[in-house]
Amino acid sequence: MMIYFYISCLIGLMVTSVFSQEDPGKAMMGRVGVTVYFATDGDPEVAGPKRAELSKETELRLRGEERLRFTHYRILGQDVQPLLRSYESWAQPLKPSDEVMIRFEARSRPTKLATGLDLELWLSRKKVLKTDARLEGNHPLFVLGPVWRGGRLIIAVGLAPD
Numbered sequence: 001m002m003i004y005f006y007i008s009c010l011i012g013l014m015v016t017s018v019f020s021q022e023d024p025g026k027a028m029m030g031r032v033g034v035t036v037y038f039a040t041d042g043d044p045e046v047a048g049p050k051r052a053e054l055s056k057e058t059e060l061r062l063r064g065e066e067r068l069r070f071t072h073y074r075i076l077g078q079d080v081q082p083l084l085r086s087y088e089s090w091a092q093p094l095k096p097s098d099e100v101m102i103r104f105e106a107r108s109r110p111t112k113l114a115t116g117l118d119l120e121l122w123l124s125r126k127k128v129l130k131t132d133a134r135l136e137g138n139h140p141l142f143v144l145g146p147v148w149r150g151g152r153l154i155i156a157v158g159l160a161p162d
Contacts, residue, residue: 030083030110032117033160034091034102035140037062039070040151047074047149067144068154076153080160083110083117093155099124100145102157110159113137121145121155135159 037054038047039062051074062068077093077100088105092098100123107116114136121129121143133141140158 027085028082029085029106030115031080031160031162032083032089032091032104032135033078033080033140033158034093035078035156036076036093036100036145037154037156038074038076038148038151039068039072039154040149041071042150044072044074044151046151047076051076062142062154065142068142070151072151073154083115088118091157100153100155101125102155104157107132115159117157119157133157 038044038051040046044051054073054075059073062070062073077095079091079093079095081089081091081104083089083104083106085106088103091102091104092100093102094100100121103120103122105118107118109115114134117133117135119129119131119133119141120127123146129143135141135158137159140156143155143157145153145155
């Protein structure tokens with residue numbers, strides 16, 4: 001009777017070890033940060049009470065692009081999500097709202113300097129942009145978004161530091 005107990009324990013341990021192995025596709029290969037900015041030539045107070053100032057470096061970078069040039073900029077929300085080896089990830093920068101969602105998936109193995117992504121921008125639960133993006137170091141990809149409260153939303157997607 002004791003031998004059956006040991007055999008059943010051994011089989012249980014073997015089954016547990018097989019099912020407890022980690023899925024290599026879920027390995028974290030980096031992190032992606034998404035920021036939503038509000039840009040306007042009017043009153044920036046219409047962005048609401050949860051807005052924040054942005055760094056001078058980011059503001060200069062935005063002003064350097066003609067289509068992104070506005071008088072005032074504010075940060076509306078941010079999110080950082082893991083970049084998984086074989087699975088898609090979703091960033092939700094305006095939590096708890098799902099009005100702006102970014103879906104991304106690795107196209108290649110990232111390096112510290114750059115990575116390729118399949119990238120989708122979803123607004124109001126509708127896919128409005130699908131692209132292959134190459135993110136490099138501290139240089140996010142800026143996407144001019146929809147008109148909002150008399151200004152425009154700008155969505156930035158970039159590699160996040162570890």
